[in-house]
Each structure stands twice: as structure tokens, then as C-alpha cells.
Amino acid sequence: MSRTTAQTPIDEICNRLWLAIAERKLRPGARLKEEELCAIFSVSRARVRAALARLESSGLVTLVPNRGAFVSEPTIEEARDIFFARRTIEARLVERLCTNVTPQALSRLRAHLEDERAAHARNDTSAIIHLSGGFHLLVAELAGSRYLSDVLNELISRTSLIIAMYQSRSAPDCGPEEHEEIIRMIEAGDAEGTKRAMDAHLQHLEDALDLQEDKPRQSALSDILA
Amino acid sequence: MSRTTAQTPIDEICNRLWLAIAERKLRPGARLKEEELCAIFSVSRARVRAALARLESSGLVTLVPNRGAFVSEPTIEEARDIFFARRTIEARLVERLCTNVTPQALSRLRAHLEDERAAHARNDTSAIIHLSGGFHLLVAELAGSRYLSDVLNELISRTSLIIAMYQSRSAPDCGPEEHEEIIRMIEAGDAEGTKRAMDAHLQHLEDALDLQEDKPRQSALSDILA
DNA sequence: GGCGGCAAGATTGTAGACAAAGTTGTTGAT
DNA sequence: ATCAACAACTTTGTCTACAATCTTGCCGCC
Numbered sequence: 001m002s003r004t005t006a007q008t009p010i011d012e013i014c015n016r017l018w019l020a021i022a023e024r025k026l027r028p029g030a031r032l033k034e035e036e037l038c039a040i041f042s043v044s045r046a047r048v049r050a051a052l053a054r055l056e057s058s059g060l061v062t063l064v065p066n067r068g069a070f071v072s073e074p075t076i077e078e079a080r081d082i083f084f085a086r087r088t089i090e091a092r093l094v095e096r097l098c099t100n101v102t103p104q105a106l107s108r109l110r111a112h113l114e115d116e117r118a119a120h121a122r123n124d125t126s127a128i129i130h131l132s133g134g135f136h137l138l139v140a141e142l143a144g145s146r147y148l149s150d151v152l153n154e155l156i157s158r159t160s161l162i163i164a165m166y167q168s169r170s171a172p173d174c175g176p177e178e179h180e181e182i183i184r185m186i187e188a189g190d191a192e193g194t195k196r197a198m199d200a201h202l203q204h205l206e207d208a209l210d211l212q213e214d215k216p217r218q219s220a221l222s223d224i225l226a
Numbered sequence: 227m228s229r230t231t232a233q234t235p236i237d238e239i240c241n242r243l244w245l246a247i248a249e250r251k252l253r254p255g256a257r258l259k260e261e262e263l264c265a266i267f268s269v270s271r272a273r274v275r276a277a278l279a280r281l282e283s284s285g286l287v288t289l290v291p292n293r294g295a296f297v298s299e300p301t302i303e304e305a306r307d308i309f310f311a312r313r314t315i316e317a318r319l320v321e322r323l324c325t326n327v328t329p330q331a332l333s334r335l336r337a338h339l340e341d342e343r344a345a346h347a348r349n350d351t352s353a354i355i356h357l358s359g360g361f362h363l364l365v366a367e368l369a370g371s372r373y374l375s376d377v378l379n380e381l382i383s384r385t386s387l388i389i390a391m392y393q394s395r396s397a398p399d400c401g402p403e404e405h406e407e408i409i410r411m412i413e414a415g416d417a418e419g420t421k422r423a424m425d426a427h428l429q430h431l432e433d434a435l436d437l438q439e440d441k442p443r444q445s446a447l448s449d450i451l452a
Numbered sequence: 453g454g455c456g457g458c459a460a461g462a463t464t465g466t467a468g469a470c471a472a473a474g475t476t477g478t479t480g481a482t
Numbered sequence: 483a484t485c486a487a488c489a490a491c492t493t494t495g496t497c498t499a500c501a502a503t504c505t506t507g508c509c510g511c512c
Contacts, residue, residue, distance in 0.1 A: 057283045066503050085373045088318040147311045
């Protein structure tokens with residue numbers, strides 16, 4: 001799943017940044033100075049700029065002209081929209097997966113679930129974030145839509161940003177229980193039920209966040225210090 | 227809808243190329259030499275390269291290392307996948323639009339339909355291509371999902387490429403009739419019916435193409451001259 | 453003492469030049 | 483005559499230097 005080998009040096013930079021953002025080591029709003037990145041990856045500015053441009057088009061970083069690059073800070077409205085898109089796409093994908101599921105697919109799902117459980121058992125936060133996103137990506141891959149898989153990949157990293165911004169005190173990432181429920185539904189061949197399970201799972205994720213419109217969580221200083 | 231004013235000079239290049247591809251003036255497989263584009267837009271290579279990189283990430287052009295940029299040639303498999311994604315996304319969008327439709331939304335849809343009819347009446351191919359895509363984009367916008375609108379924008383331009391590659395002799399772009407049917411369904415507030423109408427509309431579009439696996443339409447010379 | 457303007461520093465945007473890779477036409481050997 | 487190797491050309495990839503823009507600290511003025 002996670003191809004650690006870089007195809008081109010610029011993909012390598014994208015991957016590293018993507019990883020840091022997805023794992024929430026780079027917080028939303030963090031400044032990304034070009035020369036700093038040059039020093040870190042020991043490449044030239046041209047490559048860094050190319051990488052930042054690509055990440056911008058996938059919504060992970062925001063490029064402000066003459067100001068520089070920042071890790072994106074999704075608004076509450078955008079956050080809800082991202083979840084709407086995920087429910088739309090993932091509900092359809094699991095439905096499709098249900099209708100033509102293979103034993104190999106099921107065993108891959110179960111194996112993934114075991115990895116998730118193991119990561120939870122040893123409290124490996126980084127792995128947990130990775131694997132819980134990876135479950136959804138695996139479903140997409142098994143459903144057989146390359147395009148929607150790519151879109152979902154973007155959506156998942158954006159979700160990570162959203163969680164970093166809006167998580168409430170006691171809202172960890174989705175545990176393996178709901179994933180197991182989804183797998184059970186797939187095993188049963190219940191397309192409609194699987195759809196509902198996935199939809200509910202994503203809804204729980206969204207509900208666990210602080211997405212109240214009246215809370216100006218945005219890092220607009222005027223709001224914070226009012 | 228179509229913002230002719232460029233935000234940044236590089237967006238301008240993207241838009242112009244996007245337009246040429248969507249209007250099928252640039253055929254799939256066409257070579258895009260950097261210096262040629264520099265001359266045409268009278269900009270530096272750096273900007274052209276940035277524009278090409280962005281278009282690549284949206285799937286319109288393919289960048290081959292050390293070889294250059296080409297207008298993408300979607301395979302049959304990719305074509306089917308694109309249509310699957312469109313049905314997934316657009317069915318959900320019209321459903322959502324149905325549940326909270328406003329009089330303004332309906333009048334905008336009707337006005338758009340009139341434009342389409344006018345374009346058909348004067349046989350304005352360029353306008354027809356533009357407006358028939360614009361209808362779907364308008365639906366997305368009115369449904370109120372910014373993210374899925376952006377995705378759909380990409381999907382529509384890719385669809386244009388696909389039509390350019392795989393259209394059969396007598397398969398023009400979707401006429402206004404089915405669009406009108408969709409609008410009628412929305413007016414009636416029949417969410418399920420609208421969904422079905424949109425799904426059928428997209429299916430007709432796909433069925434009108436030559437997407438037979440056994441026909442090696444790809445421009446692999448070895449196949450053509452076998 | 454506070455405010456507006458100014459200048460220095462820092463950072464990004466752009467352009468031009470050089471290096472690497474690929475393609476094509478030619479030449480020589482078999 | 484055919485094929486293979488070589489060489490020149492074309493095109494892309496990358497780097498370095500310069501220009502434009504923004505931020506920030508300072509000074510003079512009200």
C-alpha cells in the first residue's frame with residue numbers, strides 16, 4: 001500500500017510532506033518556507049516549488065502569492081463538505097465491493113483489521129492513523145475504481161487535517177470495531193447494510209468533531225483575542 | 227460560470243489549454259512542446275511547466291519523463307471508470323439538490339437549458355460542448371458541494387477527452403432533451419426519480435461510445451498497422 | 453508618547469543558461 | 483543490401499542569479 005520507494009525525487013518530497021501532514025506532525029497553518037525544505041531534503045528550490053504546487057492542487061497546502069506556502073486550514077464548511085464527499089463516494093464503493101467480493105478481498109480486509117488491532121494494542125499513534133486511513137483506501141482499491149480511489153486518497157489526507165483542527169477532547173481516530181462491522185456486512189453480502197454501516201461510520205467520525213459554527217476555531221487572531 | 231479573467235498568469239495558461247482540450251481542438255495524444263507553448267502565450271518556460279504539471283495532476287495531460295507532455299489518451303478501462311465516478315457523484319448531487327431546491331435554482335437551470343437549445347439551433351459545436359458540460363456543473367454548484375463540484379469539473383473535461391477518442395459515427399453530445407427531463411424531475415421534487423434520470427442520462431452517454439474491449443482503439447502503432 | 457512613513461531585511465517569483473536524455477539521420481562494416 | 487553503431491540535433495530537466503513583493507524594525511513628526 002504505502003510505497004516507500006520514490007518514483008521521482010519530487011514525488012519523494014510530496015510523500016514525505018504528505019506523511020508529515022497526515023500524521024499530524026505538521027499542524028494546520030504551519031508555514032512551509034521553501035529554503036527550509038530545500039535544506040531538509042537537500043534539493044533545489046525548483047523541486048520544492050514543484051512539490052508544493054502539486055500538494056496545493058490536492059488541497060493539502062495553501063499557496064499565497066508572494067507570501068509562501070502553509071499547511072491548509074480547512075474551514076468548518078469545508079470540513080462538512082469533505083465528509084459529505086466521503087459518504088457519497090465510500091457508500092457507493094462498498095456497495096460495489098459487496099456485489100462482487102472475492103475470498104482474497106475478504107482475507108486482505110481481515111488481515112488489515114488485524115494490523116489495526118495490533119497498532120491499537122501497542123498504542124502506536126502513527127500506525128493507527130496510517131492504518132485507519134488505509135482501511136478505507138483498501139476498500140476503494142478492492143472495489144476496483146482507480147479514479148475514486150485517487151479522490152479518496154486526497155479526501156483521507158484532508159480528513160486528517162480536519163481531525164487535527166477540530167478534534168474534541170475525547171475523539172480518537174476510528175477504532176477497529178466499526179471497520180469490523182463493515183467487513184461482517186460485506187461477508188454477509190448485504191449491500192444495503194454495508195452501505196449503511198459505512199455511512200454511519202463516517203457520520204460518527206464527523207460527529208465526534210467540534211464542528212459548531214459558532215465556535216470560531218479558525219486561527220484568525222482577531223477572534224482568538226477578542 | 228466560465229471566468230475568462232485569469233487570476234494568475236499560470237491559471238490563464240491552464241484555462242486556455244483546458245478549453246482547447248475540452249472543445250476537442252487538441253486531440254488526445256497531441257504533443258505539447260514547451261517552447262511552442264512559450265511562444266503562443268509569450269511566457270517563460272517555468273510557467274508553462276507549472277501549468278503542465280497542474281494539468282497532469284488533473285489527468286488532462288500526461289507527462290513522460292524526458293519525453294515531454296501529451297494530451298492524455300484514456301484507455302477504455304479508464305473511460306468506464308470515469309463514467310462510474312460520474313454516476314456515483316452526480317446521482318448523489320441531484321438527489322441532494324432535489325431535497326432543498328429553490329425557485330432561483332430552478333430558474334437558473336431553465337435559463338441554462340434555453341442557452342443549450344439556442345446553441346443547438348445554430349449548430350454551434352463549441353458552445354454545445356461547453357453548455358452541455360456546464361449543465362452538469364451547474365447542478366453540482368446548486369447542490370452546494372464545492373469539493374464534488376471541483377471533482378466533477380475534472381471528470382467533465384476527461385469525459386470530453388473520452389468522447390473525442392471513442393465516439394462512434396452518430397453519437398453527438400447529449401442533447402437538451404434529457405437535461406430537460408432531469409429538470410422536470412427536480413421540479414416535481416422526486417429525488418429518486420431525478421437520481422434515476424441522471425444515472426440513465428450518463429449511461430446513455432457511455433453507451434453511445436465505442437467502448438468495446440476487443441477494439442484496440444489505442445494509438446499504439448503496432449496495433450494499427452498489424 | 454503615539455502614529456505615520458521609510459528603509460533594510462527576508463522571501464518568493466521569474467528568467468536565462470547549462471547539463472542530461474532521447475531521437476533521428478548518416479556512415480561504415482558485414 | 484541490411485544492420486548496427488555513431489554523431490548531431492532537438493527537447494526536457496535542473497540550477498543559479500536577479501527582480502519584485504512583502505514584512506519588520508526604526509526614525510522623525512505631530
